[in-house]
Amino acid sequence: MTESFKRKEFILPITMGICFGFLYFKLPLSIFAFIFLGFITMIATLYSIKIGICLSVFLMPYLPFTVDLLFMIFILFSYIFKGIFRKIDPFTKETVDIPIVLFVIAIIISTITSIDPKGSLRDLVFQLVSISFVFVIINNIKSKKDLNILLTVFVITASISSLYGVYQYITGLKMTDMWLDKAGNPGIVTRVFSVFDNPNVLAEYLIMTIPISIALLWNSKKVYKKIIFLFTTIILITGLALTYSRGGWLGFTFGIFIFILFTKKRLLLILLPLGLLILPFLPVTILNRILSIKDIADSSTSSRFGIWLTTINIIKDNWIAGVGLGSNPFRNAYRHYSRNSFIYYHAHNTYLQTAVEMGIAGLIVLFMLISIIYKYSIKQLIKGKDKWIKVITSGILSGLTAVFIHSFFDNIFFMPKTIITFWTLISLLLVLLRLSTSSNEVI
Known part of the structure; x- marks a missing residue:
């Protein structure tokens, strides 16, 4: 036998x-x-x-x-x-779960009431799968060791993506004229995008990741780990710089401010004046790109103003339920409201995009999610006793802050990869919320 x-x-x-x-x-x-x-x-x-x-x-x-x-x-x-x-706990059983559930309800209703339900279904699937992944992560990453491994994987894969972007810059990869007003930005040969198809999307991904790399560097006790995360941080920041994404740079600046504020605020007394002193010594292409923010004649800036005004007009007529979730309903609505022959797929602003897709109720739900994220994160940062958890919380909250600022200039819910990354960061915060009340494990 x-x-x-x-x-x-x-x-x-x-x-x-x-x-x-x-x-x-x-x-x-x-x-x-x-x-x-x-x-x-x-x-x-x-x-x-x-x-x-x-x-x-x-x-x-x-x-x-x-x-x-x-x-x-x-x-x-x-x-x-x-x-x-075995037993499965859906979320954290805290107030932070409520806006996530409400967000799911809002996107489902927005799909049902959409002017193009079939077109909305695609974006609904992306969102629901990404939110489901939150459920998987918080039920499987239950120790600081597991979380540390996942964060390290996150930073390493982002560093590889950023390195590929640096390679694109070195080889002088050609870019589309739509990505840059060359008349107002002389000297810029290319804007890197790595594997993300668009420089702004790469910037969104990197600004969510860089603070995590800094947090791991901050927490590392062994010299070789500090060297590794110092290297990943430099590579990630270099990749972000080469995207020439002004929204990304602005978001990153706010994100780093938040990180230092909650980890060692005294550094602000040094870093703020140091940052101002460094500005004149930046490469000319980067300095000119920063200064172009105030140039309303810049094609990127002027086109965004046009998109925002048209989007506001759509919202005025569809403020209750919106036109429907996703890029297809927005494109169809934009075609009827815009005098411009060029049709856009999103509003280049996450908050306007949410309002035009899901109405004012959807925008309120999004603001609820953001406010409760900050409430629980800051509560952990102020009352928490575990230094490792506090620093990692600062890193993730800084990444989310960076992308919330960038959201004023782009729609983070347009590309599946940024949708996944955003909800992954939310799940990591929920993991930290659970760990803060149960774990005494040392990394």
């Missing part, structure tokens, strides 16, 4: 070996490698949901958003399947 059982143990690996051997000879190497690595990733996720979460965070910038979405759904269902036989 024992020998028979041992023989059966070899059936599955032998069968899989035959199948992959057949695929290897029948498929192109690139497709075979994709299938093989995908299979290994699925097995690793089934073995440990934590591995799946880390892989999802690491691979997110590089995978097509459809593949990334499917992988996140796979992780969700894997966790639900494994959780059938």
Whole structure:
């Protein structure tokens, strides 16, 4: 009986070996490698949901958003399947859960009442899957060690993306004329975008990540770790600089201010005047780009004013329920309201975009989410006793602050990758909220 059982143990690996051997000879190497690595990733996720979460965070910038979405759904269902036989706590059971639930209700209603329900469905799926990933993360990352690993993976993959952006700059990658008013920004050869298709999207991703890298550097006790996170921080900031995203730079400045304010506010007395003294010594291209913020004639600035005015007109006529979730309803509405032949897919402002998509009620829900995030984070920063948790909380809150500022100039809910990153940061804050009341673990 024992020998028979041992023989059966070899059936599955032998069968899989035959199948992959057949695929290897029948498929192109690139497709075979994709299938093989995908299979290994699925097995690793089934073995440990934590591995799946880390892989999802690491691979997110590089995978097509459809593949990334499917992988996140796979992780969700894997966790639900494994959780059938154990207790699952949906969220934190704190007030912070309420605006998340209300946000889900708002986007579902916005899809149902949309002027283009089919077009809204695409964005609804992105949002719901990303929010579901919050549920998976907070139920699996339950120790400071696990959180530290996930944060490290997050920073490393962002650094790789940023390095690729630096490579694009060194090789002089051509950019589209839509990304820059060359007449007002002489000397800028390219704006890097790495794997994010647009410099502003890369900037959004980096400003959410840089404060986390700084927080890990701040918390590191070992010299080699400090060197690693100092390197990642420099690479990430360099990548952000080369996006030439003015909104990104402004958001980053506010984010760093928040980080220092909640970690060592005395540094502000040094860094604020130092920052002003450094300004004249910045590269000419960066300095000119900063100064162009006040230039209303700049094509990027003037076009945004036009988009915002048109969006406000749409909101006036659709202030109760909005035109519907996502870029397709907005584009259809914009076509009817704008005198410009060029049609935009979003309002280049997250707050106006939320109001035009979901009405005033949706905007109120978003502000509720933001205010409660700050309330609980600041409560932790003031009353918390764990220094490691306080510094990491400062880093994540700083990343969110940076992207909230950038949201005045772009829509962070337009691209799936920034949607995923935003909700990942929310989940990390919820993890910290749980850890602050239960963990005494030392990193």
